[in-house]
Amino acid sequence: MERDKVLEIIKERIVYLDYEPGKQLREKELREEFDIGRTPLREIFIKLESEGLITTVPHSGTYVSTVSFHELRDLFEVRSYLISLAGKLAARRINEGKLEELRELVDEMKAEKDPKKLMKLDSRAHELVNESTRNAVLVENLRKLRQQSVRIWVFPRTKKFMGTFAEEFSELIEALSAGDEKRSGRILASHMEDFIDEIKNQFISAGNRDETI
Numbered sequence: 001m002e003r004d005k006v007l008e009i010i011k012e013r014i015v016y017l018d019y020e021p022g023k024q025l026r027e028k029e030l031r032e033e034f035d036i037g038r039t040p041l042r043e044i045f046i047k048l049e050s051e052g053l054i055t056t057v058p059h060s061g062t063y064v065s066t067v068s069f070h071e072l073r074d075l076f077e078v079r080s081y082l083i084s085l086a087g088k089l090a091a092r093r094i095n096e097g098k099l100e101e102l103r104e105l106v107d108e109m110k111a112e113k114d115p116k117k118l119m120k121l122d123s124r125a126h127e128l129v130n131e132s133t134r135n136a137v138l139v140e141n142l143r144k145l146r147q148q149s150v151r152i153w154v155f156p157r158t159k160k161f162m163g164t165f166a167e168e169f170s171e172l173i174e175a176l177s178a179g180d181e182k183r184s185g186r187i188l189a190s191h192m193e194d195f196i197d198e199i200k201n202q203f204i205s206a207g208n209r210d211e212t213i
Helices: 003-015 027-034 038-050 069-093 096-111 115-132 136-154 164-177 181-205
Strands: 054-057 061-064
Touching: 003 027, 003 038, 027 038, 038 054, 069 115, 069 136, 069 164, 069 181, 096 115, 096 164, 115 136, 115 164, 164 181
Parallel strands: none
Antiparallel strands: 054 061
16 A cells, blocks of 8 residues: 555544554554565654654553643634634635535534534534635644644544534634624634643543553
C-alpha cells in the first residue's frame, strides 16, 4: 500500500481512538498489515511524531501519545481565538454553495447517533467554515491545531453535549447568512469553550488526578 494512504489510515485510527493513548505501535505488525517496507513506515512514524500523535521511547518502542488536559487547554485557548476570527471572516466571504453544504451537514448531524461519525461531520463543518475565510494562513494554522486535538473530540460522549452540535451550527448558519461577523465569531468561540468545559468535567468524573489520558 502507498505510504501516504497508510499514513492517513494510522492517523485516523489514532485521532478517533481506535489506537488508544499509550498503545504501542509494533513495526512488524504494521508492515505485515499494510504490506509496507521498514523505511516508509519509519518515515510515517517521523511524520506522526512531528504532529504530536506518537512518541518514540529509545530501547522501548513507539507509542500513541497520551493526552493532557493542560496541553488541550493551551491548544483550545489558541484555537478558540483563531476560530472566532474564522467565523468573522467567513461571515464576510462565504458563498451560497458553502452555506448549502453546511445546511446538509447539519441535517446529517441531527440524524446521526454514532459518536465517530458525528465527529467526522463536525470536522467537515469546521473545514467548510475555514475554507470560506479564503485565508490560507488561517486555514493552515487551524488545520494543524485541529489535527493535534481532534482525537479528544471522541472523549466527551454525553448525549446532552453531543446534541448541541447541530443546534450550534444551525445558529452559525443563520449568522453567516446574515453576514453577522460578531455573532459568527462568538458562536464558534463558545463552541470551543463549551467543549473544553465538558472535557474538564470528564477528566474530573473519571477521577483522573494527573489529568492525563
